[in-house]
Amino acid sequence: MASAAVTFLVYKAARFILSDPFERVDPSIPPSPSANNFSGAALQLTESFQMAPLIRWSVQFPIYKVHFFKVRRYVVISDPELIKELVNNRDLDAKSDDLEELTTLTGVNGIGTTHGPQWKETHRVLAPLFNYANLEHHLFPGVVQNASNLVEEISSRFAVNGSGGRAPLQSVDIDKILVDTTYSIGSGALFGLKLGDALYAEIKSSMHALINLLNESSMRPLTAANPLYRFKVSRLRREFRGYIAALINIKRAKLETEMPSTAARMDLMESMIRAKDPETGASLDDENIIDQSATFFFGGYNTTARTLAWVVHLVSQHPTVETKLLEEIDRVLGERDVPSTVDLSQLTYLNMVVKETLRLYCPAPVYVRRALRDTKLGGYDIPEGMNVMVSILGAHYSASNFSDPSQFIPERWQEGFEKVHSYAFIPFAKGERSCLGQRYAMMQMKTVLCCIYKRLIFRPDNWSSVGVGQDLIVFPKFGIHVVPKIRELNPTACS
C-alpha cells in the first residue's frame, strides 16, 4: 500500500516536472545569475523594489530565464527587436497565469485580462471611446475642471494668510497629496462623480481597501491561499461591484430622460452605456460595464498619480529643466490658468518631461504574455504555457537603447538628439494590447502639470529620502517630500 502511494507521488511529481514549461524552454537561453534549481532566484528578491534584480539582469542580458520555486517562471526579454517580435506573434497573445490568478481573486474580468474573441469584442466597443475626438469632446472638459479644482485645493493648503500668498517653508508629501486628489480627477472625468456624492466616497474607500488587499498578495503568492484573506477580498469585491452597479443605475435613469445628441457631453460610463459594437450592434450589459469600470478604476488612477509625483521630484532636482518648463507653460498659456487641447499640443517640452519621467519611473516595470502553443522567439523555443516577461525598465535603462540611460534628460526626446528604437520606449506596452487609456493618461497628466506649474513650484527637501517601492506598481517608497512655493508670477492666485 505504502509503495503504491510512493509510486503514485513519484508519478505525479514526474508529470508535474515533465509538463512544466520551464523544463522545455530552449536550453540555450541563459538562466538568471546565481539561481539554484530549487528556489531559482526567489532568495535574491530582498529589496523593497523587489523586481530590481530582474531589471538589472535584463539590462545585462537581452533574454534570460528565471523561476521562483518553479511556481512562477518566465523568459525575460528587454531587447527591442525581441519585443517587436513578441508583439507580432499571435501565439504569444494570452495574458500571464499570474494575471489569471488576480482575475479569479478580484472577480474582475475586464478588457485587461481577457484574450481571444472575448477581448476583441470588448476592444471594438471600448477603443473608439478613447479616440482623439471623443477625448477632446467628452473627457477633456471634465479633466480640466477637476484639475483646476485640484490645484485650488493644493494651493489653498499652502497659502498663509497675511504673508502675500507665499507658502511656508514646510515640506509636504506631494505623492500622498496627488494620490488623494487624482482620484477626484479620474472619477470626475470618467464617471461623473463629484466630491460630496455618496458614491464618490464609498467607491473610493472600497477601492482603496481592495487595492491594499491585492497589494498584500502581489509579491507574496501564499497570502492569496489564506481563506481569511480570500473571504475579505470577496466581501470587498461584492461591495465594490454593488457601488458601481448603483452608479450604472443612476446613469441609465439620467440617460433615459435625455435625448441622445452628439453635442451632449458624456462621461466614460455614460459612453459605455450608449456604446454599440460596430460589427454586431450589441451593447455592453451591466456586468460587463462593471468589469470594465473596475479595470479603469484600478488601472488608471494610481499609475497617473505616481507618475505625476515622480515628475515633481525630478523637476525639483533639475533647475534648468524647471526654468524651461515654466517658460514654456507661461508662453503657451499666457494669462490663462488652464490649458486647451490646442495648448497641450504646443507644450512640447512638457511632453518631453513626462516621457522622460515615464522612461525612468514607469509605474508598470514589466508586463507578461503567455504562449498559447509551442512557438519561437528570436529563434529560441518557447513552449506552450510559458510566460514571457517584457522588462519595460530593462529596455528603458539599457545603454544600447539610450545614451546616459540613468540620467534625466528630457531633451533626448527632441528630434535629432538620438535615434530611439520604436520598441525601446514602452511605458504603455506596445501593439494592439497596449494601454487603452494612454492618450487619456497623457492628456490628464499634462493638464494637471500645466495647472500645477502655473501656480506652484517645488524645492527639494534635502533631508528626506527617496526610494522605490513596489506592489502592483512602482511607487516612491518614502513619498516625495518637497517644499511648495506659490509662484511670484501670480501673487494673488490664492488670496
Ligand code: HEM
Ligand atoms: C501613466 C499611466 C499609465 C501607464 C504607464 C499604463 C500602462 C499600461 C500597460 C503597461 C499596460 C499593458 C499591461 C499588460 O499588458 O499586462 C496597460 C494596459 C491597460 N491600461 Fe494602462 N497605463 C496607464 C494609465 C491608464 C489609464 C488612465 C487607463 C484608463 C483610463 C488605462 C487603461 C488600461 C487598459 C484598459 C489596459 C488593458 C488594455 C488591453 O489589454 O487591451 N491605463 N496600461
